[in-house]
Amino acid sequence: MTLSRRPAHRDVPETAPVAGPIRVDPRTKNLTKRLTAGDIAVINHEDLDQVSAQALVACRPSAVVNAAASISGAYPNLGPQILLEAGIPLLDRAGEALMTQVTEGVDGSVVGNEVVVDGVVLAEGTRLDMPTVLEAMEAARGNVSQQISSFARNTMEYVKNEQDLLLDGIDLPELRTPMEGRYALVVVRGYHYKEDLQTLRPFIREAKPVLIGVDGGADALVELGYRPDLIVGDMDSVSDATLVSGAEVVVHAYRDGRAPGLDRVESLGVEDPIVLAATGTSEDVAMLLADGLGCELIVAVGTHATLIEFLDKGRQGMASTFLTRLRVGGKLVDAKGVSLLYRSRISGAALVWLLIAGLLAVVAALAATPGGRTLYQVLAVRWDDFWAFVGGIFG
Template sequence: MKMSGLLNRRSNELAGVVGTVRQIRTGSPVPRKLGAKDVAVLDLNRASPETARALVEAGVAAVVHVPRSGEEMLPRAAFRTLAASTIPVVEDADLSAVDDGTRVRIDEGVVYSVKGEGELASGREAGPATLLAEVDAAETGYIESALAHLANATEFLSLEHPLLLDGEGLPEIDVVFTDRHVVVVTGDLTSESQLHELKPFIKEYRPLLVGVDGGAELLRAARLTADVVVATPTAVSDEVLTDGAVLVVPADRDGRAEGLERVTELGVGATTFPAAATARDMALLLAFHGGAEMIVVTGDERGLENAFGSDSAPSSTMVDTAVSSRLVHAGACATLYRSRGAGIGMALVVLAALVAVAAVVVARDSAQDLLIWAVDMWNTFALWVQGLIR
């Protein structure tokens, strides 16, 4: 169905589809009241087949695909489901910042505000044939990218398997990782918000903090002191280099390291780490082979959606596999900690209630009755709390 062939009287007979923006976040269910007067805005690269079917069943006016910045189409079933329907699909029109509930008009891939008729975003309309051709091409490109990525990862493994398996070549640094929690903060765009969410965890567990390149700046901005900084000296500020953290400088396998002259000028010590790995991967290996109990890492989650993209280092595929038994993503850690904290908070509320009830019993019953009641209530409460923290 071509959008240019549709008219809406309430938009002054202007061509196109008129509807209300409904932002559907990744992992969130499709709103139950979604219907023909709505424009669904979502990332189809991360949409499940169930989500696509729900959009078709709701008969939405249009679907706007908003992928992550710089990301190509992935061969997801959601695209094929929409291609088999009559719902118009608009690509590359970034409506991610448009408020939910905004009335828009879409014509030939251009999105206008109904209220002011100003252009909000410009993309392109993909009909069923175009959409199917694009998803077929995406499938071919995805497999080719995976093969190239895995070939490079295998080459890295052939070079660095002693480092991955046994820690051979790790620099000796004056930091004890044994049986400690470690938080590795990278310079990725998502790290700042993740670090904020991790602050309660950091406050309670006092983990070792490792800043990787821009992640060291994020730690400093959050008023957290890095124990280790793994960074090219030219990529961080003088303040980071002189804050007192143990400085590890990534180097090529032949020992050449960029920016060492800056460290010399500042009069601080540094240890080089020669390896064909990224700074992030070096930080994970230092913690893992150092005996860390758990390693929390910030940054983009590594899934099949982005595992073989241009931003994904082949070394990370092998390093993440090597340290997987102790690796936890920051998002998962923050979620688990919030759940645990909420449970303990509820336990304290219940305990306070028990104390209040006990006061009433003291006022009304005998001491023996109070003792029997208190033992019974305490046993029940203790078992419940144990269930929360397991």
């Protein structure tokens, strides 16, 4: 799409214009770290996924401008629908040139199908609405079979090249955190991870699992008042405060040993970070660590489980995740299943009867003591005085 610099149209568009400071970043998860309410978010995110959309909604921007196609038709991704349901305008296919033309922090506006700064149109796109998105999602459902075929081919190729992962796991480092015979809670910045983590409070309190945060998942643990035992990832989305919270840090590196996140960890003065070279995603590495170091059960929060979640992740990451689940499947439990087991099932009526039983127990205990009997005698006299007073009034 060719960008133009020309005066904005004076005609009032059917959709209300929105204005605010512009925040721009090609990586949505980086943008949401500094995006605040009322900003205009400029992203370059083809097939906007559910997790990214929810992160954008949590920041409450006045509008989202996507340089790429928010729904390309490859599969029915939920991101655009989530934004529109939250009442956030979405301008689609604005063109990649916008990413370099717009300046971070400058005041701008979205007027109809145009991005306007200082009265000049920087880009034109397509203002999505709910009927258009739903129609695109329905059309995309017909392409899911193609995605599954691609996934199968990619997985078989990955198994052929990385069969050692399935047979032997990964090279296990020596960690300070004891794991043998314990439960592990692996928290990933994924689908409903904060809500699921909240429901797992009884499980965490009773089972005292090893708390493993995968990149930004470690921040969710800290937000709920927990300190992660282990942080695993390439360190691109976890906060500085969490990294220096005292958790043991495992920097996920490429197979050739390159670890882009190590410089950041060392600059923060983190004690004895461990560099672990392995294929797959950081989510996979965290599970393989828990499995290989002897955890009896792995509870996963925010990880990928359904077909759409795997497609959101992309085929390159799907194969390793699928293979990892074959490896640790006997120990792996989804957070939603665990929360159902630990959820309180006490009804309101049961609580009332419990309260009554407690009061009766207190009454019986007082009646068995001299002080209690004296108290009851005093109360009885007061009760008689009260009824005498009432009788005198009406008599």
